[in-house]
Each structure stands twice: as C-alpha cells, then as structure tokens.
Amino acid sequence: MLIDGHGRKVTYLRISVTERCNFRCQYCMPEKPFSWVPKENLLSFEELFLFVKTAIDEGINKIRITGGEPTLREDLDKFIKMISDYKSDIDLAMTTNGYLLKESAKKLKEAGLKRINISLDSLRKETAFKIAQKDVLDRVLEGIEEALNVGLKIKINMVPLKGINDDEILDILEFGKKRGITVRYIEYMENVFAHGNLKGLNGKEILNHIKKRYEIKKIGRDGASPSFNYELKDGYRFGIIDPHKHDFCEDCNRIRLTAEGYLIPCLYFDEAMSIKDAVKRGDIKEATEILKTVLQNKPEKNRWGDENNEVSNRAFYETGG
Ligand code: SAM
Ligand code: SF4
Numbered sequence: 001m002l003i004d005g006h007g008r009k010v011t012y013l014r015i016s017v018t019e020r021c022n023f024r025c026q027y028c029m030p031e032k033p034f035s036w037v038p039k040e041n042l043l044s045f046e047e048l049f050l051f052v053k054t055a056i057d058e059g060i061n062k063i064r065i066t067g068g069e070p071t072l073r074e075d076l077d078k079f080i081k082m083i084s085d086y087k088s089d090i091d092l093a094m095t096t097n098g099y100l101l102k103e104s105a106k107k108l109k110e111a112g113l114k115r116i117n118i119s120l121d122s123l124r125k126e127t128a129f130k131i132a133q134k135d136v137l138d139r140v141l142e143g144i145e146e147a148l149n150v151g152l153k154i155k156i157n158m159v160p161l162k163g164i165n166d167d168e169i170l171d172i173l174e175f176g177k178k179r180g181i182t183v184r185y186i187e188y189m190e191n192v193f194a195h196g197n198l199k200g201l202n203g204k205e206i207l208n209h210i211k212k213r214y215e216i217k218k219i220g221r222d223g224a225s226p227s228f229n230y231e232l233k234d235g236y237r238f239g240i241i242d243p244h245k246h247d248f249c250e251d252c253n254r255i256r257l258t259a260e261g262y263l264i265p266c267l268y269f270d271e272a273m274s275i276k277d278a279v280k281r282g283d284i285k286e287a288t289e290i291l292k293t294v295l296q297n298k299p300e301k302n303r304w305g306d307e308n309n310e311v312s313n314r315a316f317y318e319t320g321g
Contacts, residue, residue: 001059002255002291004265004298012224012254013060015048016320017076018068019259023097024133025121026195027159027188029317042259045079047279051257052083054284055291062091065113066320068259071100077111084112093117095157095321099136101143106150115153117184118144122165123175130164148179155182160206162199169201169209177236184227184239189267190311203228203242210238224253243267244305255295256319263294264319268302268312 002010019037024030043051052063063083070076084092093115094108101118108116120140122128128137147154156176160166169185176183188200201209207230210216219229219237226248227239242248256264261276273294278286303310 002055002295004252004295006298006300008250008252008298009059010253010255010295010298011059012062012064013052013055014064014066014254014256014320015052016066016068016256016258016318017045017048017070017079018042018073019315019318020072021067021069021097021317022072022099022134023069023136025097025119026131026133026164027161027198027200027316028321029193029315030133030195033315033317037260043261043276043279045075045082047261048257049079049082049086050282050284051275051279051287053086054288056083056087056090058288058291063093064320065092065094067095068317068320069097069099070094071096071104073259077104077107080108080111080113088112091115095119096143097132097136098140098143098147102139102146105143105146105152109150109152113152115155116147117155117157118147119157119159120144120172120175121158121161122168123171124168127165127168131161144179144181148181155184157184157186159186159188160201160209161188162201164198166201166205166209169206170213173210173238176238177232182237182239184241186241187244189243189316191316192311192313193315193317202244203240206240221248221251224248224251243302249301252298255291255298258318258320263291264314265294265298266302267314267316267319267321268310269299270313271297271299 095117098118121131125137158172185206214232217231226241229239231237261274262272264272275287275290
C-alpha cells in the first residue's frame with residue numbers, strides 16, 4: 001500500500017505520455033516551448049510499463065493517461081493494452097483535447113480504455129479558435145460523437161474564462177445534459193506559462209451562471225475526486241473543480257509521472273524526482289524507493305488561492321493537469 005507523508009493513501013497514478021500538443025490553449029501552452037524534450041529522453045512505453053506494473057502491485061487502482069496531447073504519441077493503444085492485460089479491472093482513463101479521437105477512439109476502446117475526459121471550452125467556432133489558437137471545434141465535436149459511438153464513458157472539461165467563454169457555461173451544460181455526459185467546470189489555475197491577461201471564474205461565479213436557469217442541489221465529492229458535484233431537479237449531475245479552496249487536498253490520492261520519468265507529487269509545486277535512470281537500468285526496486293520518497297515529501301496542499309494570488313511554476317502540459 002502507498003501512503004504519503006500526511007497519511008493519505010495513494011491509489012491514483014496520472015501518466016503524462018508526452019508534453020507535445022497540437023493545440024496552443026491560452027491557459028496552458030500559448031506558445032510552443034523553446035524546445036521539446038528530445039524523443040530519446042522520453043521513457044519508452046515498455047519502460048513506463050515496468051514502473052506501472054510495480055505501482056499497480058503496490059496498490060494503484062486507477063490510471064489516467066494525459067499529456068500534452070496523449071493521442072499524439074505513437075502506439076498509445078499498445079501501452080493501454082499492456083496495462084489492461086496486466087490488470088483488467090483497473091480504472092483506466094484518458095484526458096484529451098479530442099482532436100484526433102475520430103480516428104483513434106475505437107482502437108483505444110478495444111485496447112482497454114474505459115473512460116475519457118474531453119476538453120471542450122466552447123461551442124462557438126471563433127471562441128474555440130481563440131482559446132486553442134487553432135480551428136478545432138468541428139473535429140473535437142466529431143471526436144466526442146465517435147467516443148460515444150464506440151461506448152467510452154465520457155466527461156467534458158471546461159475552463160471558464162472571463163470575457164472569453166463564460167457566457168457559454170450554460171450552453172456547455174445543455175450540451176452535456178442532452179447527451180448524458182457529465183460536465184466538469186475547472187477553475188483556471190494561474191501558472192507562469194499561461195497568457196498573463198487571463199482571468200478565470202471561481203466556483204461561486206460558475207454556479208451563479210447555472211442558477212440563472214436551474215435550481216441546484218449540493219451533492220458533494222465522490223471519494224477523493226477533486227470535483228464537487230451538484231444535481232439539477234431532473235437528476236442530471238455536474239461538477240466544479242475548485243483548487244483555490246484546496247479543500248480536496250486533504251483527501252488527495254494521486255501522484256503524477258511525466259514522459260521523461262519525473263514523479264511529481266503535486267500539480268502546483270516544482271518538486272519532482274526522476275525514476276528514469278533506475279527504470280532504464282531495469283532497477284525497479286530503486287524506482288519503487290524513489291516513489292516512496294516522493295510520497296513522503298508530498299505537500300499537504302497546493303497554493304492556489306493563498307494570499308498574494310499564488311501562481312504555479314509548473315507547466316500543465318508537462319504534468320498533464
Ligand atoms: N491535452 C489534453 C486536454 O487538453 O484535455 C490533456 C492535457 S490538459 C493539460 C488536461 C486538462 O488540464 C484539460 O482539461 C485542460 O483544460 C486542463 N488545464 C490546462 N491548463 C489549465 C489551467 N491553467 N487551469 C485549469 N485547467 C487547465
Ligand atoms: Fe494542449 Fe491540453 Fe494544454 Fe490545451 S490544455 S494546450 S490541448 S495540453
């Protein structure tokens with residue numbers, strides 16, 4: 001069993017399989033980084049899997065593949081199959097911008113992927129363009145339809161931004177409601193890589209938009225999930241992820257692994273330790289020791305929402321959000 005330095009049980013591993021992305025979202029990677037990590041510095045899927053097997057043996061029961069844009073990494077379906085073949089009942093999910101899903105959803109589902117979170121910040125072509133700095137909407141919508149067709153369970157992630165897409169909070173809710181898809185609104189998390197002029201909406205402001213049309217009942221969080229859930233009168237549920245309150249940190253059950261082999265204990269902080277050399281040498285015992293050290297040093301909570309409007313130095317496209 002994996003326990004961190006604050007006594008929290010860690011059962012959830014998020015793996016960022018690439019930092020590369022085909023979007024340039026204003027809140028994440030508005031400019032292409034000065035240089036990408038060279039491919040030879042990445043852990044191969046075989047190497048990542050060596051670590052994943054041990055992590056599962058130690059008690060990880062949920063894995064999310066993320067990025068950058070995970071569907072850009074070649075042979076992703078093979079990696080998913082390796083994990084699924086090793087433990088078929090693992091909760092295996094992916095977060096994607098949806099752009100390449102039309103082509104890949106079926107293959108990923110057949111490989112063993114169970115659930116998928118798709119980012120959808122706008123239903124207006126121009127606004128989607130403004131946020132991702134690319135004409136993305138039609139392909140993302142086709143990707144969502146395809147993921148539904150092949151039987152993947154879907155959630156939609158939206159990051160509401162003042163003056164950009166905050167007038168679409170209800171439209172995105174209706175989009176999800178009509179299709180039986182849970183929508184999760186994520187508060188914009190300030191970081192040094194994002195465009196400096198962005199302002200996100202906080203949870204209360206997001207709820208105020210929804211209250212214009214609906215009566216809302218508070219439900220609460222589902223286990224260790226950071227999403228606080230609400231219900232409409234007809235039973236439809238949506239969630240808000242509100243890291244500025246960091247009240248979900250006390251139940252945090254997650255650890256992050258990057259494509260380069262860094263284990264990152266918290267989305268906010270710079271701290272990380274590399275398992276790359278250990279894994280490349282096939283020394284899984286050492287990689288497991290490093291994992292336990294990282295967990296011992298896992299911070300108690302993030303710093304968004306603390307005094308002085310804290311801003312993270314970590315890139316979301318590296319950690320996978
Ligand atoms: N490329 C994929 C995607 O966009 O879904 C996966 C990686 S992305 C880093 C994972 C999630 O983080 C997305 O839902 C995205 O909206 C969210 N995200 C990225 N930067 C963010 C920020 N500054 N604040 C809040 N959420 C952010
Ligand atoms: Fe790419 Fe996802 Fe970041 Fe947008 S949020 S730039 S799609 S990694």
